[in-house]
Amino acid sequence: MFMKTKILIAGGGSAGWITAAVLSKGLPAQKYQIELIESQDVAPIGVGEASIPPIFQFLTYLEVSPAEFIKQTGGTFKYGIDFEGWGSPGRRYMHAFGPVGTHFEGITFADIWLAYAEQLGFKNLIPFSSSAVAAYKGKFSLPKARSGVGFKPLEQLFSAFHFDAGRLANFLKDYAIKKGCIWRQDHIASVNQHNQKIDSLTLASGQTVTADYFADCTGQVGLFNKQTLNGEFLDWRSWLPCDSALVVPTDRLEHLPPYTKSVAMSAGWRWQIPLQNRTGNGYVFSSQFITQKHAEKELQAALKLSDQNAQKMRLIQFKTGYLKKPWQANSIAIGLSAGFAEPLESTSIHLIYKYAIELKNAFIYGRDMQQEADDFNLKFEQDMLDIRDFLIAHYKINQYKNNDFWSSRQNMAIPDRLGQKLNSFKQSGQIDLPTGTLFSYYSWFQVLLGQGILDDQNQQVAALECQKLPDKQIADQFFKTIYQKIHQATEPLSAHQAVLRDLQLN
Numbered sequence: 001m002f003m004k005t006k007i008l009i010a011g012g013g014s015a016g017w018i019t020a021a022v023l024s025k026g027l028p029a030q031k032y033q034i035e036l037i038e039s040q041d042v043a044p045i046g047v048g049e050a051s052i053p054p055i056f057q058f059l060t061y062l063e064v065s066p067a068e069f070i071k072q073t074g075g076t077f078k079y080g081i082d083f084e085g086w087g088s089p090g091r092r093y094m095h096a097f098g099p100v101g102t103h104f105e106g107i108t109f110a111d112i113w114l115a116y117a118e119q120l121g122f123k124n125l126i127p128f129s130s131s132a133v134a135a136y137k138g139k140f141s142l143p144k145a146r147s148g149v150g151f152k153p154l155e156q157l158f159s160a161f162h163f164d165a166g167r168l169a170n171f172l173k174d175y176a177i178k179k180g181c182i183w184r185q186d187h188i189a190s191v192n193q194h195n196q197k198i199d200s201l202t203l204a205s206g207q208t209v210t211a212d213y214f215a216d217c218t219g220q221v222g223l224f225n226k227q228t229l230n231g232e233f234l235d236w237r238s239w240l241p242c243d244s245a246l247v248v249p250t251d252r253l254e255h256l257p258p259y260t261k262s263v264a265m266s267a268g269w270r271w272q273i274p275l276q277n278r279t280g281n282g283y284v285f286s287s288q289f290i291t292q293k294h295a296e297k298e299l300q301a302a303l304k305l306s307d308q309n310a311q312k313m314r315l316i317q318f319k320t321g322y323l324k325k326p327w328q329a330n331s332i333a334i335g336l337s338a339g340f341a342e343p344l345e346s347t348s349i350h351l352i353y354k355y356a357i358e359l360k361n362a363f364i365y366g367r368d369m370q371q372e373a374d375d376f377n378l379k380f381e382q383d384m385l386d387i388r389d390f391l392i393a394h395y396k397i398n399q400y401k402n403n404d405f406w407s408s409r410q411n412m413a414i415p416d417r418l419g420q421k422l423n424s425f426k427q428s429g430q431i432d433l434p435t436g437t438l439f440s441y442y443s444w445f446q447v448l449l450g451q452g453i454l455d456d457q458n459q460q461v462a463a464l465e466c467q468k469l470p471d472k473q474i475a476d477q478f479f480k481t482i483y484q485k486i487h488q489a490t491e492p493l494s495a496h497q498a499v500l501r502d503l504q505l506n
């Protein structure tokens, strides 16, 4: 008799249900059995509500429309992150999705900017990013097909979503169950291993369950790969020392901005995520630099919370770092069980669906599962290190004075590969990024300039000497044209709120 391959997913948070949805959709039911076990005794973490643009590809994979997703998750759209007080007090910039400006006769916008912007009195990148301009105008348009010819500001709009974490998990749970995933509520009381492989699970109900493969989506508990298989965890706390978050919802904002807000605080930063029924807020801080009590007071003041509402704050503790081998033997860690790079650039949910799809592909196309596991681990590590460096750069480049937390970030030793990137940018405006890296050059460009990396540099960056830069007047006209075109193109767009309202009606 033909035996199906059984894949058992442990955990019913976002990671568990995203993995269940991906596997149930992508693996043929006549060959694979997908089962998910979740404990009623351990609640999902319940945060993770902002995303990045590749989420559209995930929805395409699931065959779920943006309208359906918004409706099911109480979501809103996101054009980027508005960073307030990062770099130095009072400073503001946006890390907007998509490109900034456009090329001029084969020369990049960045090179022309670095050569001329200061001399010509252009100080701020915001007007040169279509996504940033639309975001601050409170307008929105779904992504447009790209024609690839000429500068078309609306084709440069890139977006993602904000969503309610609980509703996301419920939506994907229904989706996965409809596609055949078996759902069981039980607590995994012990994990039985044999020869460094997961053999079976003993459940609180007394049952024993076995499977061919186990997906460890048990969150920070890390039941299989960390606890049972003793996977090696690489700790990032010396670079990314935030280890706690105070989370509290507030009322829905009157005008829903299509962007996340990140505001620097005395020992970390706080987010504001606009949802349709409430606003998500959280203060991510380092307990080495502030006590929970002081952090609570700081957040309460920042959000102007009444004492009664301040009581609703919930503390979440975490550790930044990652598992060297998220796929070990027959167990694959996905989600917080595989690592966490802190939520500054909303990357965790992305890694969940990306690696759930990698896993599905390994089953469909893989011939040698050990080779698949090695490739999976290598890709995951590269992604984690790229994300880590990008996040550390946000902290490293700051001009705060008389603040222990921010000064400690200025003075920290950083990984060599990040040091090389920052030096290269300061000298030539170039950054060597691997192909397929999550954050493109223009993400780095916006963040590095936004944080003030060139503020104390009197001389200009020697933008590629070999390039023939346009002369100053032409550069001036070039900037003004882009500025006007973006402004004009974004003006007729509908208000974000109107787009949300229309999507709910469809």
Ligand SMILES: Cc1cc2nc3c(=O)[nH]c(=O)nc-3n(C[C@H](O)[C@H](O)[C@H](O)COP(=O)(O)OP(=O)(O)OC[C@H]3O[C@@H](n4cnc5c(N)ncnc54)[C@H](O)[C@@H]3O)c2cc1C
Residues within 6 Å of the ligand: 010, 011, 012, 013, 014, 015, 016, 037, 038, 039, 040, 041, 042, 043, 044, 045, 046, 047, 048, 049, 050, 051, 165, 186, 187, 188, 189, 217, 218, 219, 220, 221, 223, 245, 282, 284, 316, 318, 334, 335, 336, 337, 343, 346, 347, 348, 349, 350
């Ligand atoms: C403060 C903070 C803010 C964040 N913000 C973002 C963001 O904006 N964007 C983003 O992409 N990511 C964000 N993240 C990350 C995101 O929250 C997680 O990646 C995501 O929620 C996935 O979590 P998870 O499913 O791995 O873990 P969890 O949600 O913790 O789920 C774990 C599951 O395992 C189950 N479980 C545990 N033990 C057992 C057991 N013994 N038996 C059976 N089941 C068990 C639990 O019941 C639960 O269902 C944030 C994280 C934090 C800490």
